[in-house]
Amino acid sequence: xxxxxxxxxxxxxxxxxxxxxxxxxxxxxxxxxxxxxxxxxxxxxxxxxxxxxxxxxxxxxxxxxxxxxxxxxxxxxxxxxxxxxxxxxxxxxxxxxxxxxxxxxxxxxxxxxxxxxxxxxxxxxxxxxxxxxxxxxxxxxxxxxxxxxxxxxxxxxxxxxxxxxxxxxxxxxxxxxxxxxxxxxxxxx
Amino acid sequence: xxxxxxxxxxxxxxxxxxxxxxxxxxxxxxxxxxxxxxxxxxxxxxxxxxxxxxxxxxxxxxxxxxxxxxxxxxxxxxxxxxxxxxxxxxxxxxxxxxxxxxxxxxxxxxxxxxxxxxxxxxxxxxxxxxxxxxxxxxxxxxxxxxxxxxxxxxxxxxxxxxxxxxxxxxxxxxxxxxxxxxxxxxxxxxxxxxxxxxxxxxxxxxxxxxxxxxxxxxxxxxxxxxxxxxxxxxxxxxxxxxxxxxxxxxxxxxxxxxxxxxxxxxxxxxxxxxxxxxxxxxxxxxxxxxxxxxxxxxxxxxxxxxxxxxxxxxxxxxxxxxxxxxxxxxxxxxxxxxxxxxxxxxxxxxxxxxxxxxxxxxxxxxxxxxxxxxxxxxxxxxxxxxxxxxxxxxxxxxxxxxxxxxxxxxxxxxxxxxxxxxxxxxxxxxxxxxxxxxxxxxxxxxxxxxxxxxxxxxxxxxxxxxxxxxxxxxxxxxxxxxxxxxxxxxxxxxxxxxxxxxxxxxxxxxxxxxxxxxxxxxxxxxxxxxxxxxxxxxxxxxxxxxxx
Numbered sequence: 001x002x003x004x005x006x007x008x009x010x011x012x013x014x015x016x017x018x019x020x021x022x023x024x025x026x027x028x029x030x031x032x033x034x035x036x037x038x039x040x041x042x043x044x045x046x047x048x049x050x051x052x053x054x055x056x057x058x059x060x061x062x063x064x065x066x067x068x069x070x071x072x073x074x075x076x077x078x079x080x081x082x083x084x085x086x087x088x089x090x091x092x093x094x095x096x097x098x099x100x101x102x103x104x105x106x107x108x109x110x111x112x113x114x115x116x117x118x119x120x121x122x123x124x125x126x127x128x129x130x131x132x133x134x135x136x137x138x139x140x141x142x143x144x145x146x147x148x149x150x151x152x153x154x155x156x157x158x159x160x161x162x163x164x165x166x167x168x169x170x171x172x173x174x175x176x177x178x179x180x181x182x183x184x185x186x187x188x189x
Numbered sequence: 190x191x192x193x194x195x196x197x198x199x200x201x202x203x204x205x206x207x208x209x210x211x212x213x214x215x216x217x218x219x220x221x222x223x224x225x226x227x228x229x230x231x232x233x234x235x236x237x238x239x240x241x242x243x244x245x246x247x248x249x250x251x252x253x254x255x256x257x258x259x260x261x262x263x264x265x266x267x268x269x270x271x272x273x274x275x276x277x278x279x280x281x282x283x284x285x286x287x288x289x290x291x292x293x294x295x296x297x298x299x300x301x302x303x304x305x306x307x308x309x310x311x312x313x314x315x316x317x318x319x320x321x322x323x324x325x326x327x328x329x330x331x332x333x334x335x336x337x338x339x340x341x342x343x344x345x346x347x348x349x350x351x352x353x354x355x356x357x358x359x360x361x362x363x364x365x366x367x368x369x370x371x372x373x374x375x376x377x378x379x380x381x382x383x384x385x386x387x388x389x390x391x392x393x394x395x396x397x398x399x400x401x402x403x404x405x406x407x408x409x410x411x412x413x414x415x416x417x418x419x420x421x422x423x424x425x426x427x428x429x430x431x432x433x434x435x436x437x438x439x440x441x442x443x444x445x446x447x448x449x450x451x452x453x454x455x456x457x458x459x460x461x462x463x464x465x466x467x468x469x470x471x472x473x474x475x476x477x478x479x480x481x482x483x484x485x486x487x488x489x490x491x492x493x494x495x496x497x498x499x500x501x502x503x504x505x506x507x508x509x510x511x512x513x514x515x516x517x518x519x520x521x522x523x524x525x526x527x528x529x530x531x532x533x534x535x536x537x538x539x540x541x542x543x544x545x546x547x548x549x550x551x552x553x554x555x556x557x558x559x560x561x562x563x564x565x566x567x568x569x570x571x572x573x574x575x576x577x578x579x580x581x582x583x584x585x586x587x588x589x590x591x592x593x594x595x596x597x598x599x600x601x602x603x604x605x606x607x608x609x610x611x612x613x614x615x616x617x618x619x620x621x622x623x624x625x626x627x628x629x630x631x632x633x634x635x636x637x638x639x640x641x642x643x644x645x646x647x648x649x650x651x652x653x654x655x656x657x658x659x660x661x662x663x664x665x666x667x668x669x670x671x672x673x674x675x676x677x678x679x680x681x682x683x684x685x686x687x688x689x690x691x692x693x694x695x696x697x698x699x700x701x702x703x704x705x706x707x708x709x710x711x712x713x714x715x716x717x718x719x720x721x722x723x724x725x726x727x728x729x730x731x732x733x734x735x736x737x
Contacts, residue, residue: 038374039375047548061452063342066456067523080543082539085536085538113539
């Protein structure tokens with residue numbers, strides 16, 4: 001594979017973007033790719049907008065994705081999807097977990113975000129987190145299910161995904177994460 | 190001397206070669222810690238500050254090393270110098286603004302030199318992700334006459350630490366390693382090497398006062414040594430592998446360093462590139478020679494025109510840099526591409542304007558009450574660095590100045606001085622516990638000594654919260670979690686000369702009591718110290734989790 005894969009994960013501080021992006025990066029690495037990942041974190045980001053760029057392929061230079069060049073945009077929050085759209089093009093595949101996080105200072109949450117997005121993208125995967133949490137029996141592994149959805153769009157081996165999870169999820173949660181991942185894999189396959 | 194030895198070593202060093210036999214994804218900060226470990230660095234000191242914090246946090250996990258969170262960067266630099274002169278390879282870490290604090294010892298450390306390697310890592314923050322300014326630390330290398338290396342990814346970050354140790358020893362100088370946020374916090378592939386069992390043959394030499402005691406007579410002589418060293422280093426800079434030319438198709442040419450190298454490679458993969466690994470002193474002879482070969486050469490660097498200006502000053506008249514590239518903010522591949530070609534990258538939009546998510550005090554932060562109280566009382570609040578800067582913005586709107594660490598207390602004294610007999614006694618200095626230990630105490634001593642009449646409030650949340658819960662001299666543990674002394678505010682106040690009745694401790698949870706105490710102390714029209722205690726929520730949760 002000569003073409004670099006660009007995945008942008010976005011959400012709000014505290015939603016678990018960093019761990020989810022670590023798992024993807026590790027899986028890509030285990031599959032033999034060169035990987036670069038860039039994120040902005042730090043305490044000033046608590047409750048703020050958080051993102052992680054993951055790029056993998058034969059040889060990756062920039063740790064950041066260029067404007068309009070994300071292959072996949074995985075978003076954990078509605079309005080964050082909109083905020084980072086400049087990295088997408090009409091071929092970008094969008095995975096969106098339908099969560100709204102409204103800061104204290106904001107009076108009104110913008111309407112019709114999903115409809116506007118649906119019109120723009122051919123590949124649009126909408127995930128209902130309440131449903132998923134019900135099926136997983138826990139809200140703690142939602143992001144793993146999203147990674148499962150994502151795995152359908154990338155050519156990373158199951159073995160590498162599994163090993164990456166084994167390496168990175170908290171002790172004693174591997175089994176629950178594994179089944180959450182399979183759920184996501186089945187959802188849109 | 191050392192230079193010869195280094196040259197042979199350097200020929201064996203292939204920085205760019207593919208050595209993907211063992212692959213690990215490491216952030217730049219983790220890689221620097223790993224590099225220090227592999228290089229046999231024994232001592233790690235620093236003060237936390239984003240984006241540099243995780244270097245020492247990771248280094249302290251390795252076996253056979255000793256580490257400390259120093260109370261501030263000046264102290265870290267001085268401890269580090271002592272350690273290097275005593276014969277142990279030493280790592281000193283800080284963020285860019287921390288280097289301002291450490292600048293005093295830095296300039297003289299340059300004269301004194303180092304026995305074992307002394308590597309000072311400074312992490313700049315282009316785009317101010319979490320800083321009060323955007324300064325370019327490379328100017329310090331030039332001003333203090335200390336060499337500086339700049340890696341372009343985690344692999345180089347790791348390798349450059351070891352190389353820096355060798356250069357530091359070979360040239361008898363402290364040496365800088367410059368990072369930026371997007372190196373420190375990006376993860377890239379790193380190959381591990383075994384730890385070097387390094388032993389320096391020299392310990393601290395008591396008799397060497399001409400090198401270690403910088404009275405004018407000795408320092409005057411050392412300045413010549415420093416100037417000679419810089420000349421030798423510049424010559425050396427022309428011969429090392431980390432300053433290299435990558436030949437492309439010859440259609441477009443760049444001079445670049447650090448992270449920007451990867452950005453240039455991303456958008457101009459076939460360009461001719463002079464990649465600089467040692468950003469000070471520059472390999473000037475080779476650079477000028479390189480530049481001669483082209484009609485135009487683009488210099489790409491974050492933040493200031495550091496390389497560009499030096500090239501221009503040495504007569505390169507075909508340089509294009511800051512005329513088309515910004516001196517502010519982070520660069521990106523498309524920014525460079527657009528500046529040079531005029532072509533823009535296009536992204537999607539849906540016509541919805543996303544609302545902002547400004548950083549805020551965490552919901553339930555114990556110190557929100559104090560900010561609310563100060564707001565309601567209509568006080569003039571001189572603030573400080575840390576989570577508490579978030580008290581500036583709505584809904585608190587209760588901070589009116591913030592300059593640097595420790596500035597709150599002297600800044601308030603400045604207001605008092607300026608107002609003189611008109612002083613309204615409505616000025617409050619607000620500072621966090623870690624910042625108070627870092628550089629607030631000296632300001633408080635100044636206030637007592639000069640009979641100032643301000644109220645100083647320490648918001649003590651039991652940790653250095655903003656940078657991720659590092660311990661400090663007010664919470665009773667060290668970097669490794671070992672129990673230690675806790676500074677007693679009351680005794681400190683008494684020792685400084687603050688009247689017993691002018692000192693109060695209150696809990697952070699009762700706004701009414703906070704408000705009453707502030708008013709009571711302000712009415713005294715004398716120097717007062719008030720400590721508001723309420724542990725950081727996240728710290729508390731973390732601690733409870735660890736205990737049970």
